[in-house]
Amino acid sequence: MSEQGEFAVSPSIGGRHREIPEASVARLPVYLRALSGLAEAGHVTVSSEGLASAAGVNSAKVRKDLSHLGSYGTRGVGYEVDELVHHISNALGLTQRWSVVLVGVGNLGHALAGYGGFATRGFRIAGLVDADPSRVGEQVAGLTVRGIDELSEVVRTGDVSIGVIATPAGAAQEVCDLLVEAGVTSILNFAPTVLQVPDGVDLRKVDLALELQILSFHENRKSGVPAAMSS
Amino acid sequence: MSEQGEFAVSPSIGGRHREIPEASVARLPVYLRALSGLAEAGHVTVSSEGLASAAGVNSAKVRKDLSHLGSYGTRGVGYEVDELVHHISNALGLTQRWSVVLVGVGNLGHALAGYGGFATRGFRIAGLVDADPSRVGEQVAGLTVRGIDELSEVVRTGDVSIGVIATPAGAAQEVCDLLVEAGVTSILNFAPTVLQVPDGVDLRKVDLALELQILSFHENRKSGVPAAMSS
DNA sequence: ACGCGTTCGTGAACGCATTCACAAAGTCGA
DNA sequence: TCGACTTTGTGAATGCGTTCACGAACGCGT
Numbered sequence: 178m179s180e181q182g183e184f185a186v187s188p189s190i191g192g193r194h195r196e197i198p199e200a201s202v203a204r205l206p207v208y209l210r211a212l213s214g215l216a217e218a219g220h221v222t223v224s225s226e227g228l229a230s231a232a233g234v235n236s237a238k239v240r241k242d243l244s245h246l247g248s249y250g251t252r253g254v255g256y257e258v259d260e261l262v263h264h265i266s267n268a269l270g271l272t273q274r275w276s277v278v279l280v281g282v283g284n285l286g287h288a289l290a291g292y293g294g295f296a297t298r299g300f301r302i303a304g305l306v307d308a309d310p311s312r313v314g315e316q317v318a319g320l321t322v323r324g325i326d327e328l329s330e331v332v333r334t335g336d337v338s339i340g341v342i343a344t345p346a347g348a349a350q351e352v353c354d355l356l357v358e359a360g361v362t363s364i365l366n367f368a369p370t371v372l373q374v375p376d377g378v379d380l381r382k383v384d385l386a387l388e389l390q391i392l393s394f395h396e397n398r399k400s401g402v403p404a405a406m407s408s
Numbered sequence: 409m410s411e412q413g414e415f416a417v418s419p420s421i422g423g424r425h426r427e428i429p430e431a432s433v434a435r436l437p438v439y440l441r442a443l444s445g446l447a448e449a450g451h452v453t454v455s456s457e458g459l460a461s462a463a464g465v466n467s468a469k470v471r472k473d474l475s476h477l478g479s480y481g482t483r484g485v486g487y488e489v490d491e492l493v494h495h496i497s498n499a500l501g502l503t504q505r506w507s508v509v510l511v512g513v514g515n516l517g518h519a520l521a522g523y524g525g526f527a528t529r530g531f532r533i534a535g536l537v538d539a540d541p542s543r544v545g546e547q548v549a550g551l552t553v554r555g556i557d558e559l560s561e562v563v564r565t566g567d568v569s570i571g572v573i574a575t576p577a578g579a580a581q582e583v584c585d586l587l588v589e590a591g592v593t594s595i596l597n598f599a600p601t602v603l604q605v606p607d608g609v610d611l612r613k614v615d616l617a618l619e620l621q622i623l624s625f626h627e628n629r630k631s632g633v634p635a636a637m638s639s
Numbered sequence: 640a641c642g643c644g645t646t647c648g649t650g651a652a653c654g655c656a657t658t659c660a661c662a663a664a665g666t667c668g669a
Numbered sequence: 670t671c672g673a674c675t676t677t678g679t680g681a682a683t684g685c686g687t688t689c690a691c692g693a694a695c696g697c698g699t
Binding site for chain 2: 203
């Protein structure tokens, strides 16, 4: 009874393990971070419950999420921390090193360039680029700022696939187009504006003002409606 | 036939207009920004289709979202830009000015303090706080950095309801607890760690490393599975 | 005044994500 | 070896968000 058919998907080459839902993908980095903490604290194994509380979610979600990677837990025991770190890193593609170009070296750009999270998680800053000629040549975080006209070259010679936009809103779409044209296929946008990208290019955004406004909504709700004081 | 019945919900006092779904709330700031652009470009009215393309979503979503605020569109015409800005601002609680305390004046903290998005959208930085004694007294963005021991006082005297955490990961939970204890009810966390807050406190996070890892996943998928690379 | 074209507002259908709940599979002590 | 206990992995149920599709309402030109 070798029931191959639809379950015999090779977990190795080609098709990982089905598709991992987007919502799960977004939580994997959180698990990874929680597991690092647990490993440092000396835990060899961890249960879904333990990982859940470290990651700030519930255990059912942890089990569902991890089940998308394969069956790496042991019933009655839990998950081996090191092994899980390896599998998650693998699923996220963190076993290989990705190169990043950072465009816009203003206040925020400086902070990002100096941010430790790049290097520690396998991301390499292949170049810093800015449109302001007075900034070109400046040394930031051990790198020399280059002109926007060199962006294409930086992307090609540095094997860059990820672009980070930290420019003012007005310049963001133009920079985005240049990045795409140069061959970048993933973009992280910090500029407070909506960007258009062609199919095949992944775009994520980080938006401070937006987050504050969402908090404002909830604050407003709290102060406006002092609980369920109807009746 | 004055069909009142269930449509005669007062949109003024008390119960706004039912509950606005979280997903809609998260898009309202985007609409607001798109509308600002449209207003500057001279548009007096805008259709759901027009707003949708400016905001990077589809028109059905726009109409559904806006319907939660009330019926402010005109069939056959669209929405009046100014009026819509007003209603969205109102729903988000942006007609009143919220005070913010920023904890952690490192690289990122500097960038945040200098970020224009605070002031331009009705948020006031009531104080900058840092635990490092060598930073206390320093002038940043026109404000004097104060010690962490003054946090509680800053919150109270400044009528602060929102706290922004831009400290290293190790200090974040402690700072978070202090903020909550001081009376802050909304927290925006930039530190790469999971925070625990009691019920009644809203928590949002902005996490660069997490975003990069999600992009990494998609890059990995793209390079691993050349997929439908037709013609 | 009236019909035509446009666009909103919304019930219904659909799909994705979360949660529930439990059988299966393992550990561990006696 | 065996039985009690723990914890995973996963179908099923539920809930939330998105999309569809269309009636209702409005402006405008004639």
